[in-house]
Amino acid sequence: MKHPSQETLALHAGGDLGWVAGWRTGRHLSHCDQCREEVAAFRGLREVLPDLNEIPEVAWNRLASEMKANIRLGLAAGECVRAEEKPLRHTLFSGARTAVAVASVVALLVTGVMIERPGQRPAPAAVDGVVLQSTRGGIQVFDGARALRLLHTGVKEENVIRSVGAQGSMRARYVDPETGYVTINNVYAE
Amino acid sequence: MRSDSKLRVALFSLLGAAGLLAQNSPLESRDAVKVNIPQDSPVNFVSMTMGESRATARGAALLLDLHMSLELRNASPNRIHGVVLRVVSQEVAAGGKASVAVPSLNIKPGDAFPVRIDLQLIRPTQVLAGGPLVQVDLDGVLFQDFSFYGQDRLNSRRLLTVWETEAQRDREYFKRVLAQSGSKGLQQEVLASLARQADQPQLDVRVIRRRAVAATAAPERTAQFAFVRFPGAPVEPIDGSAEISGSEARAPRIEVQNQSARTVKYVEMAWLVSDSRGQQYMAASLPASDAELYLPPGKTARLVQDTELRFSRRNFPVNIDKMTGFVSQVEFADGKVWVPNRQNLENAALLNIVAPSAEEQRLTDLYRRKGLNALVEELKKF
Numbered sequence: 001m002k003h004p005s006q007e008t009l010a011l012h013a014g015g016d017l018g019w020v021a022g023w024r025t026g027r028h029l030s031h032c033d034q035c036r037e038e039v040a041a042f043r044g045l046r047e048v049l050p051d052l053n054e055i056p057e058v059a060w061n062r063l064a065s066e067m068k069a070n071i072r073l074g075l076a077a078g079e080c081v082r083a084e085e086k087p088l089r090h091t092l093f094s095g096a097r098t099a100v101a102v103a104s105v106v107a108l109l110v111t112g113v114m115i116e117r118p119g120q121r122p123a124p125a126a127v128d129g130v131v132l133q134s135t136r137g138g139i140q141v142f143d144g145a146r147a148l149r150l151l152h153t154g155v156k157e158e159n160v161i162r163s164v165g166a167q168g169s170m171r172a173r174y175v176d177p178e179t180g181y182v183t184i185n186n187v188y189a190e
Numbered sequence: 191m192r193s194d195s196k197l198r199v200a201l202f203s204l205l206g207a208a209g210l211l212a213q214n215s216p217l218e219s220r221d222a223v224k225v226n227i228p229q230d231s232p233v234n235f236v237s238m239t240m241g242e243s244r245a246t247a248r249g250a251a252l253l254l255d256l257h258m259s260l261e262l263r264n265a266s267p268n269r270i271h272g273v274v275l276r277v278v279s280q281e282v283a284a285g286g287k288a289s290v291a292v293p294s295l296n297i298k299p300g301d302a303f304p305v306r307i308d309l310q311l312i313r314p315t316q317v318l319a320g321g322p323l324v325q326v327d328l329d330g331v332l333f334q335d336f337s338f339y340g341q342d343r344l345n346s347r348r349l350l351t352v353w354e355t356e357a358q359r360d361r362e363y364f365k366r367v368l369a370q371s372g373s374k375g376l377q378q379e380v381l382a383s384l385a386r387q388a389d390q391p392q393l394d395v396r397v398i399r400r401r402a403v404a405a406t407a408a409p410e411r412t413a414q415f416a417f418v419r420f421p422g423a424p425v426e427p428i429d430g431s432a433e434i435s436g437s438e439a440r441a442p443r444i445e446v447q448n449q450s451a452r453t454v455k456y457v458e459m460a461w462l463v464s465d466s467r468g469q470q471y472m473a474a475s476l477p478a479s480d481a482e483l484y485l486p487p488g489k490t491a492r493l494v495q496d497t498e499l500r501f502s503r504r505n506f507p508v509n510i511d512k513m514t515g516f517v518s519q520v521e522f523a524d525g526k527v528w529v530p531n532r533q534n535l536e537n538a539a540l541l542n543i544v545a546p547s548a549e550e551q552r553l554t555d556l557y558r559r560k561g562l563n564a565l566v567e568e569l570k571k572f
Contacts, residue, residue: 007427008257009490033480043279058519068490106382128400129398129399129400130398130399131396131397131398131399132396132398132399133396133397133504134393134394134395135272136467138308138310138456140310141287141288141365142289142312145250145251145312145313146311146312146313146314147312147313148277148279148287148288148309148310148311149309149310149311149312150277150288150290150307150308150309150311150555151308151309151310152308153257153308155308158388159555161387161392161545161546161551162392162395163474163475163545164392164395164397164474164475164499165397165474165475165476165477166442166474166475166476166477166495166497166499167479167495168397168399168475168495168497169397170395170397171408173514173545173551175382175551175555176306177308177550178304179304179305179306180513180556180559181292181294181295181303181305181550182293182551183290183291183292183305183306184290184291184292184293184548185288185289186288186289186290186291186344187288188287188288188289188344189397189399189497190287190399
């Protein structure tokens with residue numbers, strides 16, 4: 001369980017937290033004895049300090065004592081740091097926001113690298129000629145906007161043996177699952 | 191905010207338009223495909239069925255999806271061991287042609303057999319062409335005794351003869367293992383072959399044949415071939431190189447010499463490439479460029495091609511570090527062929543790099559699907 005910081009508990013003790021933070025801290029206190037005791041201690045300090053400096057006939061003294069108590073309360077809260085526990089407020093808001101921001105930047109960088117990485121992807125540039133290439137599920141010959149593709153339907157890619165002839169031919173060899181015959185599809189750019 | 195709204199409207203409009211354009215309709219086989227098999231052919235055309243064949247408009251392009259199953263019958267007195275069908279579309283007449291070959295057959299006289307052709311054509315929608323979209327011709331039939339019938343426009347005779355020679359080599363090998371080591375030994379050999387097939391790294395190769403000599407950048411370097419030489423091979427490689435730029439190879443050329451006493455009319459080299467980590471891949475075959483090659487005993491010839499090859503694997507370029515070549519097939523003037531034997535390939539550690547023959551692929555697939563007994567029965571048929 002993550003506990004609110006000492007600062008948050010001190011501010012809660014003085015009723016100085018905002019509405020959301022106050023509700024959240026109150027919710028935590030409802031099931032955390034440790035923090036409830038902390039808050040009770042802050043409240044006790046806050047009540048005792050003014051009494052110690054009280055001079056009934058001088059209203060100024062009462063005011064000064066209350067100010068002093070608040071200052072001490074603030075200083076005490078500032079000095080109390082629980083090194084092993086992260087503040088609830090930062091975990092739920094700042095941490096999540098940071099994570100989202102970091103993830104977005106990483107995704108942006110990775111996408112950029114994948115798209116723009118020079119020389120890492122064969123760029124299908126327009127070619128003034130005939131091109132042979134294998135595609136998933138077949139081999140094809142294409143020339144501009146026209147293409148002829150022979151398919152090896154129903155055959156797993158790993159069971160297809162492809163070969164190329166440097167003169168401008170391409171083959172896909174497989175065992176036809178329906179006929180049981182070895183079938184060799186050929187496309188030619190000659 | 192306002193620009194966001196405009197962007198959304200534009201996007202929805204675009205999607206809507208694409209949806210309207212992406213309409214499809216079934217294709218009638220009679221209009222789409224014409225099968226040309228001569229009346230006097232030793233193979234008869236029995237029937238053709240069209241599965242889910244459709245034409246789909248996609249924006250400015252029309253996608254024609256053709257799924258055909260042809261039934262042919264052996265009308266000759268010999269067993270058929272291989273067939274090549276030529277597939278031509280006038281839609282891509284400038285772009286090229288295709289074929290579907292079925293080697294390693296064993297069709298008795300009178301028996302019918304199916305050949306499946308699944309193809310797609312993509313063309314601009316504004317192009318209107320009369321006649322069938324696709325023509326299927328019988329380019330060649332090879333029989334058990336190596337006799338041949340057909341137009342042979344795609345060098346089907348040589349291809350089918352090479353595949354049948356490799357098939358005989360590998361069937362004999364498996365039969366010998368069965369005879370010497372029994373079914374357990376055969377099983378081990380088949381499992382080793384399946385493991386090799388699974389481990390063989392395959393390159394994605396893009397082949398470009400330009401219409402005109404392009405003003406391409408100068409190559410980074412000219413790489414020399416290292417050669418694997420087989421004892422008793424009729425043709426020996428002498429020297430060879432290719433222009434290399436990263437993952438791109440251009441203008442491979444290899445000089446070979448006929449070491450045999452017979453005239454050679456076709457030579458093909460296998461071309462292996464290694465990346466910077468030393469991983470070796472089968473890259474391509476390098477055939478003789480001269481269709482009328484005539485190589486008498488002792489003479490030399492040069493195998494030259496002017497295509498560009500771009501190598502990649504899993505969408506990333508494979509930069510070429512080293513190149514190796516070996517003679518993978520030779521055709522003599524009398525039509526007989528030479529291919530490396532299994533010992534050649536095994537000794538040179540090439541079995542792990544070079545793809546198995548069509549017959550080895552068929553037999554190991556049969557074992558995978560139907561088991562050891564089915565494989566043993568199949569070997570007994572030859």
